Amino acid sequence: MADCNETLRELETFLDSELPDETRAAIQAHLGDCVDCLQAFDFYAELRVVISEKCRNEEIPPGLIARIELCFNEDFDGDSKIG
Numbered sequence: 716m717a718d719c720n721e722t723l724r725e726l727e728t729f730l731d732s733e734l735p736d737e738t739r740a741a742i743q744a745h746l747g748d749c750v751d752c753l754q755a756f757d758f759y760a761e762l763r764v765v766i767s768e769k770c771r772n773e774e775i776p777p778g779l780i781a782r783i784e785l786c787f788n789e790d791f792d793g794d795s796k797i798g
């Protein structure tokens with residue numbers, strides 16, 4: 716089964732539906748078991764909707780995604796019970 720770090724790393728690809736079936740299944744299974752990752756997933760999915768609505772005619776700046784990922788890392792570093 717995928718662990719939290721792997722799941723979070725693959726979230727973006729997962730949302731783009733670009734993962735092999737096997738990896739998608741592993742991540743889906745992990746999301747079913749892990750509230751922390753499920754919340755991150757929900758947040759990420761919602762965020763992408765907001766971004767796509769705001770940037771209908773524009774590319775998403777790469778720096779924005781990097782900053783969002785930084786926020787996730789800070790969140791998860793602060794919660795040492797994971798893993």
Ligand SMILES: [Zn+2]
Binds near residue numbers: 719720722749752
């Ligand atoms: Zn997890």
